[in-house]
Each structure stands twice: as C-alpha cells, then as structure tokens.
Amino acid sequence: MLLEVKGLRAGYGQTHVLHGLDFVVEDGGVTALLGANGAGKTTTLRAICAMIRTEGEITLNGERIDGRATEDIVRRGLAHVPDGRGTFMELSVEENFRLGAYTRRDREVQADFERMFGMFPRLKQRWKQQAGTLSGGEQQMLAIARALLLRPKLLLLDEPSFGLAPLIVQEIFGIMRRIRDEGGVGILLVEQNANLALELADRAYLLETGRIVVSGPAAEIRQDESIRRSYLGY
C-alpha cells in the first residue's frame, strides 16, 4: 500500500475539521477525494504533508510520516500541488523547474526536464519568463511539472481544474491520464468536478463534514444515482 491513513484528525486552532479519517491510496492509479465545499478535502491534503497539526497514523510506503516536517515528508517521495499551486511567482519557469528537482542528486534531471517539455510544450516556450506572468492554465501545468520533477511516489493534487476554462481543464485532465498510464506514481486527487474526477479515478472516497461517508471503486460510485444525487449534486 502506498499511503495508509488511520484515524486522521486535524483542524485549525480550536476548529476541528477532520474527525478520524481512514483511507488508502494504492501504488499507481488515481484515488479521488470528493465532497462539497468545506468537507475537509484540502485539509486532508494539508494534513498528509504536515502543513497543519494532526493526530492519527499516516504511513507512506510502510514508513510512518506523521509528526515529521513537511520537507522531510517531501524528501520521502511525496509531492503536493496545493491550492494556490505552490508556484514561485517571482521566479522564472526555469527556476521553478530547478526547485522542483532541488532534492535530487541523480544525473537524470535534465532528461526529466525534456520529458516535462514533451508533456507541457508551452512551458518550454515560457522558459525564461517569470512564473507570475503565465496564464492560469500554464501555471497549473508548471505546478504539476514542478511536482513531478521531484520524482514522487505519491502526488497530491488539490483541485487542478480550479478557475480554469473548460478546454484547459480537458487538457490538464488529459495530462493526468497520461501520468496515470505511464505508471510509477500514485495520485490522490481532490476535485470539485466530481464527474471528471470519477472518470479518471480507480477508487474514490466521499467526504462529508470531516468524515468519509462513501468509499469504493470510482466506476461504481459513478453509476450509483443516489450517491450522485445526495453528495455530488449532478
């Protein structure tokens, strides 16, 4: 099992947001975390990479990571594209790439840059440009590229479709499909657009006010009209 979460509780100050979550993410493949606004999806991702205080067990590749510092968790193979994307707006696309590979000491970094250009040709055209001047879609691509350059085993994505035009969303999801099919990296995807997410995902968890209310294969959840009506609203 790539990621195992047991009894995860977290919140902000006195406010508890997550009330004991149990879920797993398998090697390779996509796991979707769905739910309405305020259900605790973003908080779950923040809790996994120790951006907030947590209680409960989190295991990455058999190793406990709860209680460790964010940078140490990242160095163990977890990449996070947070809400707001985590891009260094003041720096160039090139520098964002270099930072993505900051922890790596192997010789394949340049080859991975090329691989990213293959996936995101537009970023190559913007190479020397300041990241803050990119369009929303390009910034999302940069954020995903930056995260992949870490060569993670697990990739957390927080609403990659947020604020983007439908055509760009299609493009981003196409890229995620490609990442899934190439294998080697498990994805935990938080998404408002449940329909798109369920199309891409293998498994899904449905979150409601800090508790998991439904879990199962994505295809089944997609078929289940009552779940769709009561939780996903489409």
Place this chain on the structure above:
Amino acid sequence: MDGLAHQVIAGIATGGIYASVALALVMIYQATHHVNFAQGEMATLSTFIAWSMVQAGMPYWVAFFGTVVVSFVIGVLVERILLRPVQNAPVLTHVGVFIGLLLIVGNLTGWVFGYTTKVFPTPFSSEKPIMGGLVSAHELGSTAVTLVVLTLVFLFFRYTSLGLAMRAAAYNPRSARLVGVRVGWMLALGWGLAAAIGAVAGMMVAPVVFLDPTMMLGILLYAFAGALLGGIDNPSGAVIGGFAVGVLENLAGAYVVGTELKLTVALAIIIGVLVVRPSGLFGRVVTSRV
C-alpha cells in the same frame, strides 16, 4: 574640477561600504520582513576580531578570511539561538530582540576590546600616486574588494542551487518546504552570509573611520538610507542605493551642508523616500486585491 572628481571617487569608495551593509540588511529583510538593527554592531565586532588577529601577528589576508568565516558562524548561531525561538512572534518581539542584540553586541565589543579608538591596517598601499593623486590606494582597493564581494553574492544567488533555494525560502516558505527546501536552515545561512558581508564592510571602512565600538553606527544609517532609496525588497536596488548615498553624502558634505551635518543627509533621504516613493527607486509596488 579635480576637487569634484575627488569627492565623487571618495563617495563611490564609501558608497561601496554602504552598499555592502545595505545588501546585508536587505537579505535578512527579504527572508523575514524585519530589519536587523544590530547588523552594524555585528560588523564592528567582526572588525575587532580581525584587529586582534592582526595584533596577534597573523598576515592581513589570513586575518581577513579568518574573520569572514568566524563572522559567518556567529551570524548562523545568532539566528539559530536568538531568532528561531521567536520566528512566529509579533513584530515588536523582533524589534525587542534586535535592540537587545544591538546593545549586547555593542557593549560586549567595548568591554572586551576597550573604547579607545584604534588604528586598523589597510592591505593597500602604493608608492606612486594613482590617477595623479585623485584616488588613494585604499579607496581603490576597498572598492575593488566590495565589487568582488557583491559580484560573488550575485553569482551565488543567481546560479547555484543553494542560492536559488535561499531565494525560494525567502519568497515563499510554504512552497519551498513542498520542494524539500529546509527553510529554517536557509534563514540561518542568510544570517551567516549577511554577517560575513558586514564583516568585509567593517574591515574595509575601519582604516578610514578608525576602529571603535560605535564605528558602524553612522554607516548603518547611511546603509539603511541606501536600502530604502533602492527599494528595501530589491538587493540590486539596495546596492545601487548604497553607492548613490555614498556619492550624495560626500558631495553634500563638501559643497552644501559641511561635514558636521553629513549624517542629516541620510535622514533626509530616508524621510524623502518614505514620503515620495515608499517602495524605493527599484522596489516592487505591492498591491493586493481585497
């Protein structure tokens, strides 16, 4: 005409000192959004350390590089021991720590080395007058040293992976952690670098102003004026600002207000910048939507 040229050249030489200290201030400001009031005092202490090494019979350049290393370590330790515990504390806590640091380092220096003014050696001397006596060997040498330091700092931040990580940690600590940068250590390294740059500035200015525990007091003010003039969030701006303040101060001292009132020029620049253009000449104007 020679007089004017001489004043400008002397201004550039002291401007280099201001530029270095301004850069040290801006480096820490960028990473923490606080101005280290004790930057000058720390540089004075470093200069005294260099002085003792020279007194002990070490060759000048050995003492010089030894001091740079020792100062770097002191800077790192100050951050780790004094600043790290208060890193999330309110602004006034930081102001308190900086003022405490200023008083402690200043008085410690006086207590250990005494308050009598000392002569500090310069490694630069020339038999023949340079450019017809327009510029002294020390002015030329210290400007060269300053430019070398500034260039090295620039290259470090622009081209090395560690420099890039330090910039990332300063701009966006949260995102920096997400790519595996150890943000706490980057801050400590920044303090070490700033202290080392300050040490060089102290050693270069001491032969001119003579060495005593309050040596850097005025210089810190000029440096601060330079940093504000160039833009407190812009390292290259601060360097240009430092040089500009050096030249302005010298010209104003020679032709306008006289040497007695020179320090007033720094204050006038500080107030002028804050009133007319708070972000400085090259600073970023931060606007945010609410």
